[in-house]
Amino acid sequence: MMTKILILESATNDLNFICFELDRSGFNYTTINIKLIDEFENAVHNYNPDIILSGYSLMNDNGQEVLKICDRCYPLIPLILIADHIEIENCVALIKNGVSDIILKQNIASLGQKISTTLKTTRADTLPNQCEENLNDKSIYRSLIENSEDAILLTEKDGKILEANNSACQIFKMTEEEFYIFGRFSLVDHNDPSLLALIEERNLTGVAKDELTFNRKDGSSFTGEITSVVFKDIWGHEMTSIKIKDLTQYKKAEKQLAKTAAELQETVNSLNKIMNASMDLIFSVDADKKIVQINSACNSTTGYETQELVGKSYIDFIHNEDKEIIFNADQNVRNGNPIKTFEARVIHKNGTTIYILLSAQWDEDDKLIYCTAKDITEKTKLEKAYKVERERFLDLYNLAPACMGLLKGPNHIHELTNSLYLKFINKKDVIGKSILEVMPEMEDQGIIGLLDSVYNTGVPFIANEMLIQLDSNNNGLLVQTYMNFIYQAHRKSDGKIDGIFVFAIDVTEQVLSRIKIEESEKMYRQLISELPVAAYSCDADGKISFFNKAAAILWDTEPKIGEDSFCGFSKMLDEDGQTIPLHLSPMAISLNEGRIVSGRSGTVERASGERRYVLPHVVPYIDSSGKVTGAVNVVTDITEIKVAQIALELRNSELAFQNQEKEKRAAELSIANKELAYQNKEKENRANELVIANQELAFQNDEKEKRAKELILINIELHKSNKELDRFVYSISHDLRSPLTSVQGLVSIIEEESEEPSTLKHVEMIKNSINRLDEFVKKILIYSRNDRTDLELEIIPVKKTILNIIASLQNMKQAKDIHFEIEVQELSPFCTDKLRFNTIVENLISNAIKYHKPRSSDRFIKVKAVAHKEMMQLEIVDNGIGIPLMYKEKIFDMFFRISSKSEGSGIGLYIVKDTIEKLEGSIKVISQKQAGTTFEINLKNYKKC
Incomplete structure (x- = not known):
């Protein structure tokens, strides 16, 4: 009779293991196996099995649901568990819950007999309402005990041994009667340190488990695993069940297993080393196109680690344009047509494209495609680069901004020329003609000799700005031309010279321009040298690079170019007569801070010891990157003026x-x-x-x-x-x-x-210095005239005079975008000295323009005047940079200047105040820094003019 068996798999090897034992014993059966608990109820209903087998591991979670389903729907179908090992208390609990029998894998040879025995009984004998009675039946316990390969002892708690199974007799080499005589305490090595802890744990929890050393009857000892459980029998007596597993073979097997595992691991490691040592990709793909295994070359090739690729579809990593081709190739390989070489593109982890050369073969037994792939990205890139470079060379040759040509043979026959070559010589149809046929004027200039030398020796000839005379107009008149050119030997594949490569650039314009620049530079230096004002320049390190005659005369010495630093004076002195170090001189400050240093006069000592008063004006050279590359200083000797x-x-x-x-x-x-x-x-x-x-x-x-x-x-x-x-x-x-x-x-x-x-820049600096000195002399004359001449009284038109002054000052470069507001009330004719009145107004308005804010959108200057019978009230207002409070009382002092950067000479406001006092008037200043300045002036109206 055929027995229908339903097997619940806990692992694939469980199914193979069970079928192998049933086949070996000649058991007549058919099987169906399921893996998921969701399939269990449908399988039982459709298959109608005679018996159900399950691995014990399923009982932890899903197995409990299986028991509930069997107990509720299929109580007559027996359920047998197959376990590696099982605790006695778990065994009892499972049988209580409806398990028909439990077989250890060590006793799997009895599986066929157990199935036959179980089928002879009915499921009704194991219904829940009879479980307690059956469990009290000694035969059930006997079955469980006898099926165990572990020693099982039933004892009174801390008392004598009541029962011992056959495995216990074999393990301890005693008869059951000898167990009763010697008792359980003779079985244990009392020196084992774990013994007391085990007894204490059992007394505390009722259950204890540990490894102890046990003694056999023959005096030998072994290590065993003991499980001790305290329970009560039906009469309420405390009993102890003891299970002892002999670990001797287990320990040996464990060592052997470790050794075998190490050997297996070493073999696997060797295989992995071989695979991982390969620079090429080696991988396998299953029927679902998922990567099963891949070597470590995947990281260097694709950027992915092995664990990132295993289990993923390889199609996901193929370039979108190649996916259809790869899909067709995959189908072809699975149909038994291996691919030896196949190019494809793969997407690297960083997003770049990788080119691979692929080979693939299908294995019907493993249902896998085994592949190898070589990274040919660099090769592909080189091929493309070669193609691109070749096209670039042709473009360069035809579009290069230079004359290029190839002369073949000892007679230098034109084989190849670009359009610029033909344009330069102003000839056509030169291919196949020698250099002498095309340009006969070359022979007398030694060019043919140069070509012969390169052709015979292979040594290239390089000319830089060489003068060549060409008949470029084809009229017999030779034109002087300056050329940069190279004659380079052209070699065949065997290394022999078969021609000359010509590369030439017409540099006539550059040469002529440089000559003109050199002449201009020479003239400029000559003019600067003859200037009556001292001028010199320094490099970025402060070393003097140039000076004119006036500078040498002023210094009374000639410094060494490139050696002496900053200036040629022996000393520079401050107001207290103390020596100023060279690194704090105006030139050093300008070089270090990159700014113009001007208007700060000082005392210097010449080489002869004579002291002079000078006024420097230093302007730094600043390149396009903002770096200071040097500076020029124009020094004015103001000793006589001082x-x-x-x-x-x-x-x-x-x-x-x-x-x-x-x-x-x-x-x-x-x-x-x-x-x-x-x-x-x-x-x-x-x-x-x-x-x-x-x-x-x-x-x-x-x-x-x-x-x-x-x-x-x-x-x-x-x-x-x-x-x-x-x-x-x-x-x-x-x-x-x-x-x-x-x-x-x-x-x-x-x-x-x-x-x-650069010359115009220096000229502008000289003009600025001359204008400043000229303005200073003019103001000295004004001051002298104001102090020495009598008043020349006349009636003046106030508004017209002010408008004329503003019109004359609007040419100043700082006056651009300044809005002027004029408000004049001439309530009475105003009589005063016209020249002195002009001096006052002109100085105040020009100062307002000079010291205005440079980049403001609402700049203004307001002039208000009211002429009364006794006096005239004049007010000049601006919104310029203002005057700091600390300097308000000093601005009318002679030669006082707020900053060394100020453009004025420091005498203007002194002249204004002195002139106002001459006109029997007064002046008051109101100012706030960065907000503007107001000058309030009262002038006497001289009634009798």
Whole structure:
């Protein structure tokens, strides 16, 4: 009779193991196996099995659901468990829950007999309401105990042994009676340190498990695994079930297994090393096109690690344009047609494209495609690069901005030329003609000899700006041409020379331009050298790179070019006479900070020891990257001007003292007049003293005449001194302005004749310095004129005068985009000195323009004036950079400048205040930094003009 068996698989080897044992015993059966619990109920219903076999591992989770289904729907179908090992308490629990029998794998040979025995009984005998009775049946326990290969002992708790199975007798080499006699304590090595802990755990929890050393009857010992469980029998007596597994063979098997595993692992490792040592990809693909195994070359080829590819469809990594081709190739291989070489593109992990050369073969037994793939990306790229470079070469040859040609044979026959070559020689149809046929003028210039030398020796000839004469107009007239060219030997594949490659560039324009530039540079240097103003330049390290004659004269020495640093003066001194280090000189500051240093005069000492006053103007050279590459310094000797200023200040002090003396004498004369009046009054009251009074009066009159004569002499002397000072100032200014006019002429010549940016830049710096010095001389003249000349009063049109001044100042480069607002009320004719009035307004408005904000969109200057009978109120307002509060009291001092970067000479506002005082007026300044400045002026209206 055929037995239908339903097998619940816990692993594939369980099914093979069960079928092998049933076949070996000759058991007549058919099987159906399932893996998922969801399939169990349908399988039982459709297959109607005689018995169900299940692995014990399924009982942990899904097995409990199987028991419930069997108990609820199929109580008559027996269920047998097959286990590697099972605890006695678990065995009891499973039988209580409906398991018909439990077979250990060690006793799998009895599986056929167990199935037959089980089928003879009915499922009804194991229904839940009879479980307790059957479990009390000793025969059931006997069956469980006898089927176990482990020693099982049933004892009273901490008492004598009641039962021992056959396995226990075999393991301990005792009979069952000997177990009863010797007792359980003789079985254990009492020196085992784990014994007391085991007993303590069992007493505490009722269950204990550990490894102990056991003694056999023959005196030998072995290591065993003991499981001790305390339970009560049906009469309530405490009993102990003890299961002892002999681990001797297990330990041996464990060692052997470890050894075998190590050997197997070594073999696998060797195989993996061989696979991983391959630079090519080696992999296998299953029927679902998923990667089963792949070597470590996948990382270097595709960027993926092995674990990232195993289990993934290889199609996902193929380039989209190649997927259809790969799909067809895959089908072809699975049909038994292996591929030896096949190119495809794979997507690298970083997104780039990888080219591979693939071979593939189908294995029918394993149902796998075994593949190898070689990375040919570099080869493919090289092939493409070669093709691209070849096309580039042809483009370069035909479109290159140079003459290119190939001359073949000892007669130098034209074999290949580009269009620029033909254009340069102005010839056509030169292919197949020799160089002499095309350009016969080359023979007398030695060109043919050069070609012969390269052809015979293979040594290339390189010419740089070589002068060649060509009949480029085909009229017999030779044109001078400068050429850069190379004659390079052309070799055949065997290395023999068969021609000459020509590469030439016409550099005539560059050569002629350089010659012209050199001539201009020479002229520029010559002009700078002849300038009467000292000028020199330094490189980025401060080493002097150039100086003119005026600089050498001013220094009284000639420094060494490229060696001496910053300047040629022996010393530079500050206001206190202390030496300024060279690294703090104006040139050093400009080089270090990359800014213009100007307007800061100082004292220097020449090589001879003489000290001079100079005014430097340093401008740095800054390249396109913003790096300072050097600087130029124009140094003006202002010693004479400084001496004149000092003399002028001394003379002013003397005049002030003389004025004080005149005032003192006038006061004395006033007192004398008062005294005379008093005496006249007393004369009426004291007639008797008239004679005496008359004599006293005569005496006083004599004294007054003497004093008047002295005053006249002083005035004459003062007038003479003023005239002499005027002549001195005029002479000084004339002597200074004459060379300035000459320099301006030279600069204009340079500016007109030169187009070099660097030359024009230097010319602009020189012009700025000359203009500053000229302005300074003019202001000295204004100051002298203001101080020495009398008022020339006239009625002036106030609004028209102000408008004319603004119109003249709007040519200043800083005046661009400044909005002027003029508001004038002439309530009464205004009478004053017109020249001095112009000086005041012009200075204040020009200062407002110079010191305005450079990049503001709402810049303005407001001029308000109201002329009354007694005076005129004038107000000039701007929203420029303003004046710091700390400098408001000093701005009217002579030569005071807020910053070394200021463009002015520091005398303008001093002249303004001095002029206002001459006109019997007053000035007040209101200013806030970065907000603007307001000047409020009150001027006397001289009614009688």
